[in-house]
Amino acid sequence: MPNPTLALYIDRLEGPLGQRIYAALRNAILDITFEPGMILRKGALCEQLGVSRSPVSEALGRLSSDGLVDIIPQSATRVSQFSLVELREESFLREAVEVAAVVKVAAERTEDQLTRLTRNLRLQELLIDDKDFQGFFEADVEFHELILGFTGFPKVVAAAGQMSLQLRRARMLLLPEEGRPAEALAEHHSILNAIRAKDPAAAGQAVSMHLGQLIERIVPLQRQHPGYFRPS
Amino acid sequence: MPNPTLALYIDRLEGPLGQRIYAALRNAILDITFEPGMILRKGALCEQLGVSRSPVSEALGRLSSDGLVDIIPQSATRVSQFSLVELREESFLREAVEVAAVVKVAAERTEDQLTRLTRNLRLQELLIDDKDFQGFFEADVEFHELILGFTGFPKVVAAAGQMSLQLRRARMLLLPEEGRPAEALAEHHSILNAIRAKDPAAAGQAVSMHLGQLIERIVPLQRQHPGYFRPS
DNA sequence: TTCTGTCAACTAACATGCCAGTTGGAGGCG
DNA sequence: CGCCTCCAACTGGCATGTTAGTTGACAGAA
Numbered sequence: 390m391p392n393p394t395l396a397l398y399i400d401r402l403e404g405p406l407g408q409r410i411y412a413a414l415r416n417a418i419l420d421i422t423f424e425p426g427m428i429l430r431k432g433a434l435c436e437q438l439g440v441s442r443s444p445v446s447e448a449l450g451r452l453s454s455d456g457l458v459d460i461i462p463q464s465a466t467r468v469s470q471f472s473l474v475e476l477r478e479e480s481f482l483r484e485a486v487e488v489a490a491v492v493k494v495a496a497e498r499t500e501d502q503l504t505r506l507t508r509n510l511r512l513q514e515l516l517i518d519d520k521d522f523q524g525f526f527e528a529d530v531e532f533h534e535l536i537l538g539f540t541g542f543p544k545v546v547a548a549a550g551q552m553s554l555q556l557r558r559a560r561m562l563l564l565p566e567e568g569r570p571a572e573a574l575a576e577h578h579s580i581l582n583a584i585r586a587k588d589p590a591a592a593g594q595a596v597s598m599h600l601g602q603l604i605e606r607i608v609p610l611q612r613q614h615p616g617y618f619r620p621s
Numbered sequence: 622m623p624n625p626t627l628a629l630y631i632d633r634l635e636g637p638l639g640q641r642i643y644a645a646l647r648n649a650i651l652d653i654t655f656e657p658g659m660i661l662r663k664g665a666l667c668e669q670l671g672v673s674r675s676p677v678s679e680a681l682g683r684l685s686s687d688g689l690v691d692i693i694p695q696s697a698t699r700v701s702q703f704s705l706v707e708l709r710e711e712s713f714l715r716e717a718v719e720v721a722a723v724v725k726v727a728a729e730r731t732e733d734q735l736t737r738l739t740r741n742l743r744l745q746e747l748l749i750d751d752k753d754f755q756g757f758f759e760a761d762v763e764f765h766e767l768i769l770g771f772t773g774f775p776k777v778v779a780a781a782g783q784m785s786l787q788l789r790r791a792r793m794l795l796l797p798e799e800g801r802p803a804e805a806l807a808e809h810h811s812i813l814n815a816i817r818a819k820d821p822a823a824a825g826q827a828v829s830m831h832l833g834q835l836i837e838r839i840v841p842l843q844r845q846h847p848g849y850f851r852p853s
Numbered sequence: 854t855t856c857t858g859t860c861a862a863c864t865a866a867c868a869t870g871c872c873a874g875t876t877g878g879a880g881g882c883g
Numbered sequence: 884c885g886c887c888t889c890c891a892a893c894t895g896g897c898a899t900g901t902t903a904g905t906t907g908a909c910a911g912a913a
Contacts, residue, residue, distance in 0.1 A: 404694075407896080431864075442899080444897070466865080474774070477774065478780075481721065485721030486714060489720070542706070542710040542713055543710075545713065664894085672868090673869070675868065694875090694895070695875055
């Protein structure tokens with residue numbers, strides 16, 4: 390079932406066609422528009438997008454090295470399935486980087502950084518009160534990205550995202566649980582408090598706790614969506 | 622100046638042509654056979670390798686997303702230059718992951734893992750005695766990869782390598798300093814001792830110290846090889 | 854009914870032709 | 884003498900034709 394949205398999407402972007410197609414397919418995979426295990430036919434994609442096979446091949450090649458698609462030589466290419474060990478791996482990497490980041494930030498934080506984090510948390514509170522869970526999700530992501538960016542290493546936020554692509558995709562499957570946003574907010578507060586207190590150890594601990602619960606909530610997904618997971 | 626070794630190299634590998642070319646170019650860039658800033662001409666590469674432009678384009682695209690080449694659209698593609706902030710960033714990421722790994726490993730280590738690490742360190746001692754610095758270099762890399770692998774997450778070692786490509790490349794420029802291998806060996810010993818003692822905190826500290834050395838030795842390279850660094 | 858061998862249709866991989874954007878230098882103008 | 888303009892050659896991006904490998908279904912034998 391072709392997705393006409395794709396063709397519109399690549400027209401809105403600019404830059405080389407290959408990169409636009411890469412971005413479009415990547416987004417489609419990450420938000421489960423393209424389901425794990427789904428077979429991607431080059432010819433069909435070209436027809437839907439109205440382009441030739443060259444830029445599509447380039448895009449698929451990059452997605453392959455991202456681990457988002459599996460290319461079976463001379464045969465087919467399909468959207469990669471989840472693997473629990475891989476998800477645990479990404480969780481480990483993500484936690485390693487984010488803990489290191491918050492430790493550094495907690496030690497060196499400026500007043501301005503504190504202000505921006507506080508402002509973000511205020512926003513989170515408002516969004517929860519309004520039950521705008523989509524908005525909360527985005528503010529949540531931004532909170533983490535702010536901390537990563539405050540390390541002074543601009544590419545760290547990109548690297549952290551790149552190393553947890555599967556995690557981000559699996560997160561889309563999580564149903565909004567009653568009370569979970571409030572819990573997350575409380576965890577964010579304890580992170581911010583440790584940063585405010587310039588207590589690196591406590592900040593690292595708080596981030597570790599916060600991230601650790603994500604993988605716990607992801608594990609049961611294997612039962613709910615067995616087709617999305619690699620038979621192992 | 623074409624490198625005839627390349628053509629031979631890709632013949633020895635197997636798999637899709639694009640991947641072989643990617644691997645060949647990647648190696649050439651990482652060991653400075655292709656110098657930072659050097660312009661890569663697609664046509665010339667195709668002629669040297671005896672292939673068409675398709676697989677070369679694919680390879681260059683992947684190298685671009687690795688950050689090893691910069692593609693200037695419609696103009697040229699060149700081997701990326703070093704950037705000190707980027708190198709510091711990679712050092713930060715590398716340290717974050719490797720510290721997290723050794724903390725986990727120190728807590729959970731088995732006797733077998735201890736044996737393999739000890740054996741590796743013995744080898745390092747022998748190689749230093751024989752003044753085989755190339756061999757020591759490889760044993761050094763293996764020591765770190767062993768620890769990363771002992772996390773139980775097979776892809777962590779690959780991820781750690783992927784996130785510190787520039788660091789690995791810059792390392793090639795370091796001249797062998799008198800007494801540095803012996804220092805490194807001593808640092809490896811303190812890491813191993815902490816792992817043996819099941820002391821995660823000490824192990825993390827030791828790894829952090831050890832990795833901190835590398836970036837300190839890389840910083841002065843900007844003076845020795847100004848052409849290899851991005852003008853900033 | 855089940856297993857196996859064969860073959861046709863489909864796929865990704867590769868080669869090649871074409872086009873548009875960039876660049877650097879030559880030549881003219883101030 | 885210096886600066887600006889313009890043009891030609893070269894580059895990477897895209898389209899398309901061709902090839903080789905895989906797969907799955909169908910037919911025939913056990």
